[in-house]
Amino acid sequence: MKVESLKKVYSMKGKKEFIAVNDVSFAVNKGEIFGLLGPNGAGKTSTIKCICGLLQYDAGEVLVKGHSMQRSRTKGLNHISAVLEGNRNIYWRMTVEENLEFFAGINGIASGKTKQRRDYLLKQFQLEEQRNVVVNNLSRGMKQKVAIVISLITDKSIILLDEPTLGLDVGMSQDLRQLLRTIAKEEGKTILLSTHDMKVVEETCDRLVIINQGKTVAHDTVENLMKLTNQHNYRIQMKDCIPAEIKQKIKQITVKFNEQKNDSSFTYQITIHNPNDLFEIMNLLKISNVELISLERTNYDLEEVFMNLVKGVEKNEISS
Ligand SMILES: Nc1ncnc2c1ncn2[C@@H]1O[C@H](COP(=O)(O)OP(=O)(O)OP(=O)(O)O)[C@@H](O)[C@H]1O
Numbered sequence: 001m002k003v004e005s006l007k008k009v010y011s012m013k014g015k016k017e018f019i020a021v022n023d024v025s026f027a028v029n030k031g032e033i034f035g036l037l038g039p040n041g042a043g044k045t046s047t048i049k050c051i052c053g054l055l056q057y058d059a060g061e062v063l064v065k066g067h068s069m070q071r072s073r074t075k076g077l078n079h080i081s082a083v084l085e086g087n088r089n090i091y092w093r094m095t096v097e098e099n100l101e102f103f104a105g106i107n108g109i110a111s112g113k114t115k116q117r118r119d120y121l122l123k124q125f126q127l128e129e130q131r132n133v134v135v136n137n138l139s140r141g142m143k144q145k146v147a148i149v150i151s152l153i154t155d156k157s158i159i160l161l162d163e164p165t166l167g168l169d170v171g172m173s174q175d176l177r178q179l180l181r182t183i184a185k186e187e188g189k190t191i192l193l194s195t196h197d198m199k200v201v202e203e204t205c206d207r208l209v210i211i212n213q214g215k216t217v218a219h220d221t222v223e224n225l226m227k228l229t230n231q232h233n234y235r236i237q238m239k240d241c242i243p244a245e246i247k248q249k250i251k252q253i254t255v256k257f258n259e260q261k262n263d264s265s266f267t268y269q270i271t272i273h274n275p276n277d278l279f280e281i282m283n284l285l286k287i288s289n290v291e292l293i294s295l296e297r298t299n300y301d302l303e304e305v306f307m308n309l310v311k312g313v314e315k316n317e318i319s320s
Pocket residue numbers: 010011012018020038039040041042043044045046047196
């Protein structure tokens with residue numbers, strides 16, 4: 001699947017035109033999970049809607065197995081399954097199984113033919129017990145899983161998922177991330193998912209684009225992006241303030257050093273270039289004789305990653 005210089009403009013009566021997607025390009029290969037990352041309003045849903053033919057685009061091209069989604073939409077649609085926000089692809093008053101039969105049916109697949117696949121997917125997604133439950137009575141996370149199973153029942157090769165883990169609890173989100181990997185790798189599916197959660201991208205995606213206000217700010221492998229962003233952030237909590245001379249020595253090792261006084265402790269936020277520098281810092285802390293309460297690696301924060309990237313773009317623009 002290929003997206004080339006995609007542009008989507010919303011025009012509403014009496015209002016200025018709004019460019020929601022501005023010159024976005026990427027390609028997703030078979031067996032690959034590709035992430036579309038960006039903050040609220042970045043243009044993720046608009047991009048996905050253009051890809052699955054729900055929106056007409058204003059410039060550029062979306063090619064699905066070589067078919068333009070503008071000029072030969074029906075041919076392209078033969079290869080795409082999508083789950084958009086709000087689980088609109090489910091019939092709430094039918095059971096899980098009835099939904100699966102129905103959606104296989106409207107795609108021209110006989111019930112007998114999908115029986116095996118239904119059983120497989122319900123087992124994979126741990127929905128066997130909910131098989132005969134009316135969808136409306138399921139929890140939000142389960143409904144989300146059902147929506148994804150429906151998108152997989154017809155066995156199309158390209159799956160588009162708009163914020164698949166939004167609103168799921170930690171366990172269910174983790175299960176789903178694992179399942180998506182299995183589906184992509186074992187069944188050779190092409191998966192495009194949108195999210196604003198860096199963790200989802202980190203665990204499931206091979207490559208990604210980050211968009212902001214419709215524009216691409218990064219397009220790379222997840223591995224490279226992780227290297228690019230400062231990964232070695234730690235939060236150290238100490239019972240008391242570290243003596244000045246030791247603080248000075250630590251500051252010489254760190255890239256960033258920040259001290260914060262709490263009610264009954266001190267928190268140090270540090271960034272280092274090389275993870276091995278942590279050994280030296282720990283040694284210095286040991287010499288300080290101040291009690292260590294905790295040490296943790298700080299999570300990658302999308303906002304931070306994102307802000308760094310945006311700043312990087314600005315710097316390039318200024319220097320050129
Ligand atoms: N039908 C519409 N008419 C006018 N503007 C729209 C329409 N749909 C979306 N927009 C605007 O386009 C921009 C991109 O919206 P979009 O829904 O694609 O963002 P998103 O990245 O999916 O955000 P979120 O993370 O909140 O889901 C937003 O500023 C939004 O207000």
